[in-house]
Amino acid sequence: MLKINNxxxxxxxxxxxxxxxxxVNAGEVHAIMGPNGSGKSTLAAVIAGKEEFEITExxxxxxxxxxxxxxxxxxAHKGIFLSFQYPVEIPGVSVTNFMKTxxxxxxxxxxxxxxxxxxxxxxxxxxxxxxxxxxxFLSRSLNEGFSGGEKKRxxxxxxxxxEPKLAILDETDSGLDIDALRIVANGVNKLKSKDNAVIVIxxxxxxxxxxxxxFVHVLHNGKIVKSGTKDLALELEEKGYDWLKQETVV
Amino acid sequence: xxxxxxxxxxxxxxxxxxxxxxTDIESDTFPIGLNEEIVIAISKKKEEPxxxxxxxLESFKIWKEMVEPEWANVKYKKPxxxxxxxxxxxxxxxxxxxxxxxxxxxxxxxxxxxxxxDEQKKLAGVAVDIVMDSVSVATTFKKTLAEKGIIFCSISExxxxxxxxxxxxxxxxxxxxxxxxxxxxxxxxxxGSFCYIPKGVRCPMELSTYFRINQAGTGQFERTLVIADEGxxxxxxxxxxxxxxxENQLHAAVVELIALDDAEIKYSTVQNWFPGNKEGLGGxxxxxxxxxxxxxxxKISWTQVETGSAVTxxxxxxxxxxxxxxxxxxxxxxxxxxxxxxxxxKMIHLGKNTRSTIISKGISAGKSQNxxxxxxxxxxxxxxxxxxxxxxxxxxxxxxxxxxxxxxEVKNKTAQIEHxxxxxxxxxxxxxxxxxxxxxxxxxxxxxxxxxxxxVLNKLPMEFAVEAQKLLEISLEGSxx
Numbered sequence: 130m131l132k133i134n135n136x137x138x139x140x141x142x143x144x145x146x147x148x149x150x151x152x153v154n155a156g157e158v159h160a161i162m163g164p165n166g167s168g169k170s171t172l173a174a175v176i177a178g179k180e181e182f183e184i185t186e187x188x189x190x191x192x193x194x195x196x197x198x199x200x201x202x203x204x205a206h207k208g209i210f211l212s213f214q215y216p217v218e219i220p221g222v223s224v225t226n227f228m229k230t231x232x233x234x235x236x237x238x239x240x241x242x243x244x245x246x247x248x249x250x251x252x253x254x255x256x257x258x259x260x261x262x263x264x265x266f267l268s269r270s271l272n273e274g275f276s277g278g279e280k281k282r283x284x285x286x287x288x289x290x291x292e293p294k295l296a297i298l299d300e301t302d303s304g305l306d307i308d309a310l311r312i313v314a315n316g317v318n319k320l321k322s323k324d325n326a327v328i329v330i331x332x333x334x335x336x337x338x339x340x341x342x343x344f345v346h347v348l349h350n351g352k353i354v355k356s357g358t359k360d361l362a363l364e365l366e367e368k369g370y371d372w373l374k375q376e377t378v379v
Numbered sequence: 380x381x382x383x384x385x386x387x388x389x390x391x392x393x394x395x396x397x398x399x400x401x402t403d404i405e406s407d408t409f410p411i412g413l414n415e416e417i418v419i420a421i422s423k424k425k426e427e428p429x430x431x432x433x434x435x436l437e438s439f440k441i442w443k444e445m446v447e448p449e450w451a452n453v454k455y456k457k458p459x460x461x462x463x464x465x466x467x468x469x470x471x472x473x474x475x476x477x478x479x480x481x482x483x484x485x486x487x488x489x490x491x492x493x494x495x496x497d498e499q500k501k502l503a504g505v506a507v508d509i510v511m512d513s514v515s516v517a518t519t520f521k522k523t524l525a526e527k528g529i530i531f532c533s534i535s536e537x538x539x540x541x542x543x544x545x546x547x548x549x550x551x552x553x554x555x556x557x558x559x560x561x562x563x564x565x566x567x568x569x570x571g572s573f574c575y576i577p578k579g580v581r582c583p584m585e586l587s588t589y590f591r592i593n594q595a596g597t598g599q600f601e602r603t604l605v606i607a608d609e610g611x612x613x614x615x616x617x618x619x620x621x622x623x624x625x626e627n628q629l630h631a632a633v634v635e636l637i638a639l640d641d642a643e644i645k646y647s648t649v650q651n652w653f654p655g656n657k658e659g660l661g662g663x664x665x666x667x668x669x670x671x672x673x674x675x676x677x678k679i680s681w682t683q684v685e686t687g688s689a690v691t692x693x694x695x696x697x698x699x700x701x702x703x704x705x706x707x708x709x710x711x712x713x714x715x716x717x718x719x720x721x722x723x724x725k726m727i728h729l730g731k732n733t734r735s736t737i738i739s740k741g742i743s744a745g746k747s748q749n750x751x752x753x754x755x756x757x758x759x760x761x762x763x764x765x766x767x768x769x770x771x772x773x774x775x776x777x778x779x780x781x782x783x784x785x786x787x788e789v790k791n792k793t794a795q796i797e798h799x800x801x802x803x804x805x806x807x808x809x810x811x812x813x814x815x816x817x818x819x820x821x822x823x824x825x826x827x828x829x830x831x832x833x834x835v836l837n838k839l840p841m842e843f844a845v846e847a848q849k850l851l852e853i854s855l856e857g858s859x860x
Contacts, residue, residue, distance in 0.1 A: 178814075178815075179811055181807070200814070200819075201811060201814035201815050202814045202815075202818060202819045202820075204815075205814070205815055205816055205817035206817050209815075210815075213812065213815075216812070217806070217808050217812045219809060219812075219813075219826070219827055219830055220803075220830055221829070221830025221831055221832070221833040221834070222826055222827070222829070222830035226826075227816070227826070230818055230822065230826060231813075231816040231818055232817075234816075234817045234818050234819065234822060235817040238817065270830070287816065291816070291817070
């Protein structure tokens with residue numbers, strides 16, 4: 130699904146990613162953990178094609194295709210979805226209108242007609258029920274005045290609507306109380322299949338109790354310094370990141 | 380391709396005026412310059428009664444004594460009023476009964492604008508009185524309106540055929556001496572629209588007029604007079620677009636609305652005069668005086684979408700004279716490249732329990748300057764007057780400006796005035812968020828701008844809202860390569 134080779138990226142003069150190697154296959158869940166400033170969010174943004182980051186070395190492949198010259202919207206059309214750590218507000222544009230536009234733009238890119246309103250409504254109903262979202266919520270302006278939890282739930286709702294091949298959840302757990310966390314995690318689990326993959330970026334093991342990863346990677350100073358199974362997450366929870374930092378130095 | 384604000388700006392700058400074309404219809408144009416003879420000649424040309432000629436001459440006299448105002452937040456080279464021709468009319472000017480009789484070149488022009496008469500005829504319920512270079516050349520739906528006793532015609536025709544009404548109301552809301560441009564307009568106005576809705580009549584269709592400037596160096600001095608008699612209702616639409624020109628064109632219109640007791644007037648405008656090219660050359664100077672008078676329980680609602688003109692100076696206002704009267708102002712003003720807009724409203728509360736609402740949305744891009752200027756005045760006798768104002772500005776790029784000049788004058792302690800203002804910027808983060816959901820940048824900007832403008836767009840009649848939305852997109856988007 131996703132293959133990253135020796136990826137280096139910088140913003141202005143600061144090198145943030147210093148040689149990332151990562152392979153994610155269909156049907157897998159990967160967790161990326163690491164201390165603040167280790168480059169987790171940058172990695173997510175670079176995969177999604179955010180252009181303030183300059184790639185100085187290495188490649189990102191999606192299903193064997195080099196994404197080097199692919200715009201963020203084309204990456205989205207190819208099935209990459211990023212659940213933002215800080216979703217932006219767009220006043221005056223309802224969640225429904227935003228989703229309708231997003232879905233139809235993707236369809237257009239694939240040479241399809243707009244989704245009929247009836248199907249759109251059905252889809253919205255289905256997905257909002259799955260995530261226990263009140264439909265009144267969908268008429269509100271995108272993220273405007275949403276609580277932290279509502280924003281994150283809305284991100285997962287969008288993911289459910291767009292049915293991506295590769296979903297990257299960037300600290301989706303931050304700002305969620307335990308009930309909301311459970312609902313969001315259940316949603317993600319329901320969307321999981323053998324044909325898609327999920328990358329979960331998190332500080333804490335807590336989310337991983339609900340979305341169980343096949344692999345856990347620890348990012349430090351722009352590199353993956355350790356990979357393992359879900360037990361690695363437990364170990365990190367217990368010991369913190371310091372032992373890993375020391376280990377890397379040695 | 381990296382999409383930075385730099386590129387966003389470049390893209391906006393390269394968006395040239397899409398409707399820049401020129402229709403060559405033989406015109407009957409006066410020599411340039413302005414003096415008493417020209418004023419008399421205009422009046423004569425239009426076969427006006429004597430009182431009108433005298434009224435024009437009086438206006439001219441007042442105008443000569445006045446100086447051009449300089450308080451607005453705009454900079455421009457002042458027009459040379461002696462270098463303008465004050466009258467231009469298409470030569471072929473019979474009244475048409477069917478489209479087949481209309482000059483094919485004119486029809487072609489409308490097709491380019493996407494507002495062909497053909498289309499308009501199909502737009503059931505819309506009567507169109509087209510002002511092409513100062514003189515009406517086509518009027519439709521007149522018969523249906525006549526059955527209700529509604530008069531909808533050119534002001535020239537009204538001066539001749541409904542002389543009493545015009546004489547009573549012209550200059551009653553915007554007096555000749557009101558301001559420099561209003562005085563000029565009163566002296567030389569070429570044509571415009573007149574509308575009268577009789578007592579208790581609800582106008583069954585939206586009335587619309589399309590104004591165009593189409594003759595090099597011809598100033599346009601439109602005069603519009605709308606009278607809604609007691610208990611009547613009318614929705615009036617005015618939209619315009621002008622061809623590309625190198626020299627500046629002056630447009631100084633006067634619009635007067637009179638809403639008698641219990642009447643309601645909804646006045647909507649989409650303004651798309653040529654804004655000048657991306658270097659800031661050419662473009663229309665739009666110095667307009669629009670004002671409405673509300674008698675008891677009357678309501679006047681102004682909705683405007685301003686995307687054009689090099690320089691705009693425009694304040695559709697309401698005089699809330701009657702008790703319980705209501706004034707509303709909903710505005711979207713877009714400026715790009717070197718455009719300058721100083722626009723807003725005045726709400727003058729005279730009567731008791733009068734209410735006014737102001738929603739102003741300014742969108743600035745390029746090197747443009749966009750100012751909101753609004754006055755809320757509550758007179759000492761206006762008990763329980765209420766006003767709510769909201770001014771939002773949206774900036775694109777780092778070289779444009781948004782300014783807000785709210786003036787509040789309250790002389791009655793029972794007044795309640797609220798003013799809210801926000802300024803925001805289309806950020807790279809918003810664009811990236813949309814991109815990540817598969818929405819390209821052009822579409823993303825349209826989405827964000829439409830969201831920002833929604834409260835005002837919602838106030839426009841349906842078919843106009845669609846046109847306005849299209850105009851917003853044209854004004855702000857480039858073809859993303």
